[in-house]
Amino acid sequence: MIRVSKLGKSYSGARVLHDIDFEVACGEFVGIVGPNGSGKSTLIGLLSAVERMDEGEIWLDGKPLSSYTRKSLARVMAVLQQGAIPPIAFTVRDVVEMGRYPHQTWFGNEPGESDALISSILDSLGLAALATRPVSQLSGGERQRVALAMTIAQQPKVLLLDEPTTYLDIGHQIMLMDRIRHWQQETGMTVVAVLHDLNLASLYCDRLVMLAGGRIVATGTPREIVRAELIRKVYGVMPTIIEHPVGKHPQMMLSPLSGGMKEQGRWH
Amino acid sequence: MKRWISLVWLLLLFVVAACGGNGITAEGGSANGTPGATENLPENKKEGKATEDGSSSNLQTPGIKETSYPLKVTDATGFEMTFHRAPERIVSVSPSETEILFALGLGDRIYGVSDFDNYPPEAADKPKMGNVIAPNEEALIAARPDLVIGGISIENDVADRLRSLGIQLYKTEAATVDEVLGNILQIGLITDRQSEAEALVASMRADIRQVTDVVSALREADKRKVYLEFSPGWTVGKGEYLDELITLAGGINIAGNEAGWIQISEEKVILDDPDVILYADIHDDDSGQPLASLIRSRPGWSQIAAIRNNRMVAIDDDLLSRPGPRLTQGLLDIAAAIYPERIQR
Amino acid sequence: MNRKAVIWGSVGLGLLLAAIVASLSLGSSQLPVSESWRILAHQVPWLGNYIAAEGSEAAEQIVLQVRLPRVLLALLVGACLSLAGAGFQGVLRNPLADPYTLGVASGAAVGASLMILFGLHAFLFGQWSIPLVAFATGLASLAIVIRLANVNGRFHLETLILSGVVVSSFLGAIVSFMVAMSDKVINEIVFWLMGSLAYRGWPFVGALAPYLAFGAIVLIACGRTLNIFALGERQAAHLGIRVQRTRLLVLVISTLMTAASVSIVGTIGFVGLVVPHLVRLAVGPDYRLLLPLAALYGGIYVLAADTIARTALGSAEIPLGVVTACLGAPFFVYLLRKNKKTAGG
Numbered sequence: 001m002i003r004v005s006k007l008g009k010s011y012s013g014a015r016v017l018h019d020i021d022f023e024v025a026c027g028e029f030v031g032i033v034g035p036n037g038s039g040k041s042t043l044i045g046l047l048s049a050v051e052r053m054d055e056g057e058i059w060l061d062g063k064p065l066s067s068y069t070r071k072s073l074a075r076v077m078a079v080l081q082q083g084a085i086p087p088i089a090f091t092v093r094d095v096v097e098m099g100r101y102p103h104q105t106w107f108g109n110e111p112g113e114s115d116a117l118i119s120s121i122l123d124s125l126g127l128a129a130l131a132t133r134p135v136s137q138l139s140g141g142e143r144q145r146v147a148l149a150m151t152i153a154q155q156p157k158v159l160l161l162d163e164p165t166t167y168l169d170i171g172h173q174i175m176l177m178d179r180i181r182h183w184q185q186e187t188g189m190t191v192v193a194v195l196h197d198l199n200l201a202s203l204y205c206d207r208l209v210m211l212a213g214g215r216i217v218a219t220g221t222p223r224e225i226v227r228a229e230l231i232r233k234v235y236g237v238m239p240t241i242i243e244h245p246v247g248k249h250p251q252m253m254l255s256p257l258s259g260g261m262k263e264q265g266r267w268h
Numbered sequence: 269m270k271r272w273i274s275l276v277w278l279l280l281l282f283v284v285a286a287c288g289g290n291g292i293t294a295e296g297g298s299a300n301g302t303p304g305a306t307e308n309l310p311e312n313k314k315e316g317k318a319t320e321d322g323s324s325s326n327l328q329t330p331g332i333k334e335t336s337y338p339l340k341v342t343d344a345t346g347f348e349m350t351f352h353r354a355p356e357r358i359v360s361v362s363p364s365e366t367e368i369l370f371a372l373g374l375g376d377r378i379y380g381v382s383d384f385d386n387y388p389p390e391a392a393d394k395p396k397m398g399n400v401i402a403p404n405e406e407a408l409i410a411a412r413p414d415l416v417i418g419g420i421s422i423e424n425d426v427a428d429r430l431r432s433l434g435i436q437l438y439k440t441e442a443a444t445v446d447e448v449l450g451n452i453l454q455i456g457l458i459t460d461r462q463s464e465a466e467a468l469v470a471s472m473r474a475d476i477r478q479v480t481d482v483v484s485a486l487r488e489a490d491k492r493k494v495y496l497e498f499s500p501g502w503t504v505g506k507g508e509y510l511d512e513l514i515t516l517a518g519g520i521n522i523a524g525n526e527a528g529w530i531q532i533s534e535e536k537v538i539l540d541d542p543d544v545i546l547y548a549d550i551h552d553d554d555s556g557q558p559l560a561s562l563i564r565s566r567p568g569w570s571q572i573a574a575i576r577n578n579r580m581v582a583i584d585d586d587l588l589s590r591p592g593p594r595l596t597q598g599l600l601d602i603a604a605a606i607y608p609e610r611i612q613r
Numbered sequence: 614m615n616r617k618a619v620i621w622g623s624v625g626l627g628l629l630l631a632a633i634v635a636s637l638s639l640g641s642s643q644l645p646v647s648e649s650w651r652i653l654a655h656q657v658p659w660l661g662n663y664i665a666a667e668g669s670e671a672a673e674q675i676v677l678q679v680r681l682p683r684v685l686l687a688l689l690v691g692a693c694l695s696l697a698g699a700g701f702q703g704v705l706r707n708p709l710a711d712p713y714t715l716g717v718a719s720g721a722a723v724g725a726s727l728m729i730l731f732g733l734h735a736f737l738f739g740q741w742s743i744p745l746v747a748f749a750t751g752l753a754s755l756a757i758v759i760r761l762a763n764v765n766g767r768f769h770l771e772t773l774i775l776s777g778v779v780v781s782s783f784l785g786a787i788v789s790f791m792v793a794m795s796d797k798v799i800n801e802i803v804f805w806l807m808g809s810l811a812y813r814g815w816p817f818v819g820a821l822a823p824y825l826a827f828g829a830i831v832l833i834a835c836g837r838t839l840n841i842f843a844l845g846e847r848q849a850a851h852l853g854i855r856v857q858r859t860r861l862l863v864l865v866i867s868t869l870m871t872a873a874s875v876s877i878v879g880t881i882g883f884v885g886l887v888v889p890h891l892v893r894l895a896v897g898p899d900y901r902l903l904l905p906l907a908a909l910y911g912g913i914y915v916l917a918a919d920t921i922a923r924t925a926l927g928s929a930e931i932p933l934g935v936v937t938a939c940l941g942a943p944f945f946v947y948l949l950r951k952n953k954k955t956a957g958g
Contacts, residue, residue, distance in 0.1 A: 048850075048851060050847060050850050050851070070850065070853050070854065070855050071853035071854075072853075073853070074851065074852050074853030075853070077851075078851065079848075079851040081847065081848065084844075084848060085844060085848075086843070086844065086845060088843045088844070088898065089893075089897060089898040090840070090843065090897075090898055090899070094840075094899070095844070098840065098841050098844065098852060099852070101837070101841060101852045101853055101854070102852060102853040104837075106834075154852070383928065383929060396927065396928045396929075397928055398928045398929060398930070399929065401801065401804070402809075402811055402812055403928075404641050404811075404928040404929075404930065405675075405679045405811065405812065406640045406641045406642040406675050406679050406680070407641050407642055407928045409642065409671050409674045409675050409679065410641075410642035410644075410671055410672075410675060412669070412671050423732075423801075425742065425743065425812070426812055429812045429813075429814060432678075432814065433674055433678055433679070433814075434674060
């Protein structure tokens with residue numbers, strides 16, 4: 001579905017991404033992980049064509065990314081950002097309906113019934129009661145749910161996630177990722193997610209791509225990536241890796257650097 | 269462009285005055301485009317065609333100069349207009365022209381004046397037409413005038429608009445004493461009050477002569493330096509009638525090297541050290557003080573000759589700011605202020 | 614259709630009708646209301662046959678050449694400025710954005726001041742000289758602002774607004790300089806800056822109408838797009854909107870409408886800022902409703918202000934910018950307080 005070849009990007013002379021090569025197959029759930037400043041967000045920006053690449057090529061569904069117009073791209077690809085919906089005065093339903101924009105004609109009409117679709121999306125995300133409330137009156141977690149509803153309404157074939165769980169508590173984090181996976185499994189959508197939480201990535205992704213310093217340092221299944229030695233090399237901390245008691249996914253546990261739980265309150 | 273035209277008009281005036289002697293006849297100076305130029309259309313000149321409203325445009329009374337209509341005139345904007353009879357409903361949005369109209373005995377034909385008209389006192393009772401730059405369109409139309417006289421503040425865009433509304437606008441722009449006199453005669457011509465106009469001009473010339481006679485006896489060294497402040501912070505240079513008045517009155521205008529209306533340089537006035545300071549008897553809007561106090565209180569000015577010797581004289585603001593019938597009153601006041609020992613008022 | 618839209622739309626149309634009726638019936642010449650409406654009714658093609666053309670020519674002139682075009686011009690200007698304001702607020706996502714933000718008004722002011730300072734409105738195109746030049750300089754300043762904000766072919770919001778503020782300040786300083794240099798004691802430039810609908814007439818109605826028509830069509834068509842802009846520019850791009858292009862289009866069209874209005878009537882403030890906010894308070898953030906209603910209420914606002922400006926003081930006129938500020942400022946204060954509670958739209 002997505003093929004990236006020799007991708008490179010610089011900002012004002014500073015190189016942010018270098019020689020990025022990878023592929024994402026249709027229906028895959030790929031996670032992009034790595035430390036701060038490794039170029040993850042830039043990669044999403046390039047994949048969604050809001051940033052221009054300096055070198056390399058990207059293919060989407062067999063066609064070069066540059067061949068898509070803004071709107072035709074939006075029919076195929078949706079992006080869920082962190083804090084996606086600002087506290088604006090539009091109602092929940094209004095915002096979700098904005099997700100239909102790429103499929104609407106110039107007059108705002110579209111073939112088929114969108115009202116029913118939107119209602120079902122609101123129901124499935126538990127937003128039906130909030131449908132007529134202005135988004136500004138919702139909490140951050142609720143707003144991110146609305147953002148998700150909006151991207152579902154967009155009915156994309158590819159979903160890009162850019163650290164969507166930021167600002168969410170653990171309950172909302174799991175709820176969000178679960179919904180996304182559920183949606184993905186229902187529709188066979190391809191997902192590329194930038195996640196900073198390795199444990200979350202391990203639970204939900206089929207494959208991980210590890211970035212560091214603007215380059216890919218490893219790709220593979222979570223089992224292959226979430227390993228102590230690799231994490232120490234990339235992040236500079238030594239984790240303890242255990243197997244999740246239920247799903248057998250590798251999970252990471254951290255210890256304070258100064259060693260010994262007795263030294264509380266000290267921070268290096 | 270306008271300056272050039274004024275010069276030609278001035279020249280014409282002198283030529284005709286020199287040759288004609290008794291004033292300006294309707295036949296004089298009909299060069300095309302010259303403001304104030306007039307033309308009598310030949311057909312109606314001396315034939316006994318009575319007009320419908322019975323106006324006596326063609327009955328020549330011996331001894332009294334009458335205007336023959338139709339009369340074509342060109343105003344200060346270069347616009348040509350024709351009068352078929354003496355105007356009966358006149359509006360003046362220029363205070364100096366209002367004074368002229370009253371002086372010519374046309375008070376009962378005036379149907380509108382500007383918000384600033386206050387002389388003679390009857391003028392203040394006339395319907396108000398707005399300000400002098402852009403008078404109120406509705407009020408003007410409602411007054412149904414057959415002549416609207418505008419002054420120097422009417423710009424071409426305002427004139428165009430008023431004319432497009434069907435208003436017969438005649439703009440005057442007098443920058444010299446002779447132009448003011450010419451203006452009076454022109455208005456007298458248009459309104460068929462030529463004798464009154466000529467009498468007024470004659471008396472104004474007499475005033476001027478009264479001053480120039482006294483002044484001609486002065487030697488150059490005796491002439492006094494004058495500084496005139498007609499508005500807080502403003503004086504006047506050459507090319508304007510106020511400067512001419514000072515010169516006629518035998519004074520030396522310390523701002524006379526520059527042209528037009530000038531914002532004063534406080535230091536320059538100290539350097540020039542005028543003997544006499546003339547000022548308009550008004551209050552400064554910003555400080556609320558009378559202009560005299562404002563002038564006296566300027567730093568460094570207390571050493572100026574005029575202030576040291578207490579030669580600061582107030583002049584009636586209207587006399588300074590209106591190029592109308594009382595201009596020569598202003599001249600006399602100025603002359604008396606500069607040379608009180610030679611001219612008394 | 615949205616219930617709010619129907620309610621506020623009907624209220625708006627009712628207010629519009631009332632404002633037009635009131636404005637056409639009032640004026641400094643105090644024509645009897647029946648006479649005004651008789652004259653108007655006579656102009657309506659079919660109805661006119663049943664209504665006799667009574668009343669003087671003066672009354673007809675006043676109603677058809679002074680009041681009617683002025684009423685229409687007020688509606689056009691109000692609609693243009695409000696639409697432009699709403700467009701700016703939508704695309705800059707800033708509730709304080711207003712059509713003057715990108716330097717248009719200051720640019721137009723420079724052009725007008727130049728014309729007035731050098732007395733050029735005599736020479737070029739009569740009543741069109743100032744508007745044409747002001748329009749050109751208004752657009753030139755927009756071009757400069759855009760050029761300054763251009764970073765490798767892309768415009769960042771903050772840079773655009775900053776560049777607009779800088780250019781506005783600079784041009785404002787130039788205008789102040791010209792005001793100071795003006796050698797006339799009565800300051801025409803200041804009057805132009807304060808705004809006025811007097812002395813315009815039908816030609817200007819014809820000149821501004823196409824801008825409103827074109828601008829309204831383009832902006833209202835961008836209604837849905839502007840709604841999505843509220844999500845943020847990145848998110849809007851993800852939904853398929855060509856952000857740079859749309860932003861430029863809305864800004865340029867809004868600026869064109871503003872430049873056209875300002876060049877004709879001078880700088881009137883508060884319309885582009887206050888009206889869209891008031892409408893938003895009433896009908897919510899949906900630009901598909903906001904834009905047409907802003908145009909409607911903007912027209913009513915300026916018409917009401919202008920009617921007050923020309924009737925409150927008899928034959929004197931209050932500058933329009935003063936009235937819009939006096940009406941607008943209290944509303945703005947109210948808005949600021951209300952804004953603390955609700956989020957910006």
